[in-house]
Amino acid sequence: MAKPGIERLKRITYFAAMDYWLLVPVLLISMIGLFVLNRVLSSGFDAYPMVFYKQAGAVLIGLLIALTLSLVEVPTLNLIAWIIYGTSLLMLVWVLVDNFSMIGEWGADSWLELPLIGTFQPSELAKIGLAMTSAQIFEGMTIGRLKKWQGGLSLAALYGVPLLLIREQPDLGTSMVILFMLICMIFVWGLRWRFILLGISGLVLAGVLAWLFLLKDFQKSRIITFLYPGHDPAASYNLIQSKRAIASGGLTGNLQGNLVHVPVKESDFIFTAVSEHMGFIGTTALLILIFFFLARSLYVASKIRTWRPALAYTMVGITAFLAFHFIENLGMCVGLLPITGIPLPFVSLGGTAMIVNFLALGVMLCISMERNLNK
Amino acid sequence: MANEIKTDGFYIFDQPHEGSIKGEEKPSLGKRFRQFLQSRYAVLALIFLLAGALIFYSTAILQLQSSDVSTVAETTGVSRQLTVKAARGDIVDATGLPLAYSIPVNNLMLTYAGLDNEKLNEMLLDLSLFLEENNIDIIENLTDYLVLDHSACTHEEEAGVDCGVPVFAREEIEIIDWQTHRNTFGLEKLSPGQIAGFADRKVKTDPRLFFDYLLYTHYAIENPESDGLRYSREDAFRIMKLRYMIMINWWTFQNGTPIVIATDVSDEIISKINEQNYRFMGVISSREYERAYTSDARTLSHVLGYVGRITSAQYENLRLQGYAADAIIGQAGVEYSAERYLAGQNGIKPYNIWSVAGEEGAFYSESIGKDAISGYNVRLTLDLRLQSAAVASLRRVIEEIRNSPDNKNKGDADAGAVVMLDVRTGEILALASYPDYDPKDFIDQKTVPEAAERVAAYLTDNINKPLWNRAVQEIYAPGSTFKPATAIAGLQSGSITASRNTIRCKGREVIGEWPWRCLEYPNTGHGNLTLSEALATSCNMYFLNLGYTTGINEISYWGSKLGLGEITGIDLPGESRGIRASREVKRVLFSDPGDQIWFPADTCQAAIGQSINSFTIIQLAVYTAALATGKRVTPHTISQITRNDGTVIRSFAVDPEPIDIDEANLLAVRRGMVRSVTDPKGTAYKTLHDFPIKVAAKTGTAETGFEDRSSSNGLFICYAPADNPQVAIAQVVEKGARGSNTILIARDLLTAYFQLVQAPNGDAVLPPGLVDDLQDDHLENNS
């Protein structure tokens, strides 16, 4: 039995233990992102070049955080999980309280204004915290430390609190991501197929109920827009422009770029800019990197699952929410999925999201290195 | 799983699954991969990859199939789209009289058409002359700094052709700042001894030299090398004005945001310009809507609210809901609370402009454009006629109180509020707050300097606070108007009963370790008083005793049941919760531990509506309605949201909530409130005893703690008819000295109300002869 953490690092060098199959794709994705962002921002963005430097700085800080986190020992990671979860809950409550005092009856806001950091969506942090903490409960159920009902109740509590808090905020995307994450974790934890089928039918029912009672008007309008393009002029306009911009890239991209006007091209629709500037070749490279990264994460998780289940579940949870972000954002740009305002991880403009994504990467690296160290 | 062990709180298995403990043989890559494929992790990976493949396919289709079409179209594309602002919904009163509506305004705008310098200058001059011919003012800023002075010229020959001397319109320091500013010309400051020429980038303090700089260098209107000039000086200056507008908006202009150069342009001119778009290249028009208020709007200022440019904090919140950074949104009143109904949905209009290449570029099919959907209309519960009566009466009574000072009245009454609501539905029939403001000023401030001054005053006047809705946002100590609540608490808790409720007023007494005196008979006392007598005369000793025996917990409990110190849920922004005296609240409210202690005397103070009790007028109205009906209503000002065709989208009727108070106890209190009007000793007798309809009322004079400097606040609550309640009124006059001083406001409102109410068959609800009385009365009041 090897000793955990830094003890072992003494024997294997940090560089040898690093999982480059995870790290390098993400770095390349961010590089593509910075390249394209620079092109987009340089043509007519007010705060250019400051805004670009900030983004590049966020990538560097994120990388630093990820590398630092990858050094952490597993028990510490356990503690960090609860710290992240707790912090995100506090922030969600803060957002709620903040909102009550600020705006009247037209909907709330899921952003938090933090000193130094700027606006921040605490729900981002909640996703990581949830993946990490609920993984420990899943592990408890796997090894029999927790009875099924105990685990179920703990999970309900763990997920219920942030979901309720987020429901108060107009963040349809986040609630969907969290549910998706939970479903993926339950799936790999090993729910029987017939329960899964039961669950799927339950979800359909829940969807109908949510439509009737939970969703706010503008959230519904987003879904309707997706089902019936043309319902909301602004949204269908976005989609048409997005497709036009992607098309304008052609095989190798357009040197002038920025010819098609797409709203929020620098954040939600950054993928259209990738296509415009780098064409089929660029988007293909980006897609390969993204999906290799996701597959690799799941591979690592499967390898560690019988030995450290919690880490495997954490890995799946984090992969699930990143995958959801990636797929939803890309799918939205090409018109396969509704427009929800989820940015493309590691690419879209936005410093805090970038740092939170790297935080997730750090946890993944830490897990993968735990495996490498025990080979 | 027998060999699982626990390390540092972590369950781990001492055997890594792959059997890959150091030294052991590792399974081959192929085998490891097969293991992976058999797990559920692979299923998940497969799903993700499938999604990836779909995305790849959709992307590739777009990129590879239609690349030629899109690249060609895009590079010459001068087709753009424009946001068409939706018209804001109308706001009408309960009878359908318009208060707020939207008027269309045509804007003329310049957009980037890719013209070269020479063509652009020609076009701008052409446009400029065309607009001048049609008496349309061009929006420009250059003349803030530079003008052509014709005062010295004779104008004998062709007037204004090539005369006029360039002159700066500002002080030299400002001109230097202007010329050196990064967003304008960015000229360099002169170092000592340097002399600027028209072709260099140095600051030019000579206006003629600066004019030449613009003419030859910066805007290249004339070529310094050619002999003779193309344009007259006035014409060149016309070009400069528009070039300057383009220059200061360059960033957004270049990115396709049009610059507004004229507003409020007639449809006729717009169609002339659109017909000649080959001539006015890059000139487009848009129809926008502006908020407008009728003259009646002023009467409802605090209910209606006003609109204004979205603030950056609001924009952050509303960006995702499709609001633009320059949107005009509701900032107060119903304009604020019904924003989501009033706003409507902006549309998108594609437009084509003639470019140099002469492309007509029918690039967007018309179907991509979307019409703006105008906002829904809001129907208020308020009746303009009652509202006007409330506003006029409130203002007049405040003035009268100010003009008749006495030993208690320092003549300093300056503000007040009154609310009248329907006790059966919670519909607010009138709501006035004084001082008030004119919502129209917020619209006119761009164009009318006086309006701008008034708006500035509204926003900065922290003494009169005209924007402050005193009926909803301000809290007042209720004074004796709280006594019915104390009575209810006493009756419900059993300190007294509906039949046995006599308490003796001795004039002076120590209650709750504190010496008190009856205000009316400090020496002899009122003697034995029943509850209804006590309510009628408002004897403090009775309620001090009653409150003390009942206890603060009961008083606070029943106060909250009656809606005091509770959010009423009114659909106007900024409602205050108020403060209801209780042990807990006092503890929370004060930081000093000595102040946090609840003394027995506090209970006595609270029982007569003092202590820390402070409520909004709207709460007092809800409370009065609750006394009248035994039910708590949700007060509201919006009755319906309707489409333009009149179909109702939403109604805001909320059923009143029954309160658990014994009917006998309510009756006992109501009797007292009626008696304050009918009994000659009653506090409301003087002003209301001859009113043709039976009214139940309670006056209140609330000490503010500043009695050495200013008068006490005068409050009054009532409902009518006493036997079959329809409406409740609550009101305050700040520094009104006595509650009874304010009763006239309620009387005027009741008069106006009962004149309007007719039975379904057309007969008056009032007894015969009464209507005439009321009319006479009304005339008197008006004269």
Ligand SMILES: [Zn+2]
């Ligand atoms: Zn002249």
Ligand SMILES: [Zn+2]
């Ligand atoms: Zn007395």
